Amino acid sequence: MNEFIALMLFTLLALGFGGLLAWAAKRFHIDGNPLIGQIDAILPQTQCAQCGYPGCKPYAEAIANDEADINLCVPGGETVVIMLSELTGKEIKPIEAEAKPKQFAFIKEEECIGCVKCIAACPVDAIIGAAKFTHTVITHECTGCELCIPVCPTDCIVMEEPSVTQRNWQWPKPVGPIGEGARK
Numbered sequence: 802m803n804e805f806i807a808l809m810l811f812t813l814l815a816l817g818f819g820g821l822l823a824w825a826a827k828r829f830h831i832d833g834n835p836l837i838g839q840i841d842a843i844l845p846q847t848q849c850a851q852c853g854y855p856g857c858k859p860y861a862e863a864i865a866n867d868e869a870d871i872n873l874c875v876p877g878g879e880t881v882v883i884m885l886s887e888l889t890g891k892e893i894k895p896i897e898a899e900a901k902p903k904q905f906a907f908i909k910e911e912e913c914i915g916c917v918k919c920i921a922a923c924p925v926d927a928i929i930g931a932a933k934f935t936h937t938v939i940t941h942e943c944t945g946c947e948l949c950i951p952v953c954p955t956d957c958i959v960m961e962e963p964s965v966t967q968r969n970w971q972w973p974k975p976v977g978p979i980g981e982g983a984r985k
């Protein structure tokens with residue numbers, strides 16, 4: 802009789818622990834492909850959509866699902882392409898988009914009605930202002946993604962190239978592979 806009771810107890814305990822493990826597996830299950838998070842961690846997180854996806858995470862998902870190439874992130878540039886190639890094993894390619902000169906948004910303040918739509922659209926919080934007050938762009942925070950342009954009801958946001966000063970002037974970047982044109 803004692804052996805029967807012990808057997809029943811062990812059976813009940815086994816069923817209890819089994820149920821607990823099943824619940825824990827369901828409760829703490831991590832959804833999705835872990836590669837997505839690894840790719841997302843490499844991307845610059847400016848959420849500028851220049852890659853053609855609405856943000857870095859959707860682009861990371863597209864790469865992980867073999868739906869997008871690794872050379873679409875303009876702000877990330879070559880460095881991100883190389884890191885993504887090392888992670889995914891995909892071939893290194895030049896950045897897909899045409900190289901554009903560095904630009905930033907500028908708000909014509911006299912035409913701004915303070916609707917705050919541009920603030921909501923800016924992925925990097927580069928615009929400051931309040932409802933019914935003029936807004937302005939923090940130039941050094943602006944990535945030049947142009948997402949604020951179409952939402953402005955008065956078309957008072959324009960893209961401008963930074964003026965060259967002694968602080969930001971640089972030698973022009975050389976073209977061609979390293980060593981090209983060197984004397985032999």
Ligand code: SF4
Pocket residue numbers: 844845846847848849850851852853854855856857858860873874875876877
């Ligand atoms: S272009 Fe780069 S930084 Fe911009 S949303 Fe796409 S992945 Fe993110």
Ligand code: SF4
Pocket residue numbers: 905906922923924925926927928938942943944945946947948949950
């Ligand atoms: S200010 Fe406009 S162009 Fe600049 S980062 Fe924000 S949304 Fe993009």
Ligand code: SF4
Pocket residue numbers: 908912913914915916917918919920930935936952953954955956957958
């Ligand atoms: S969307 Fe245009 S009008 Fe509205 S706050 Fe921004 S700059 Fe001003």
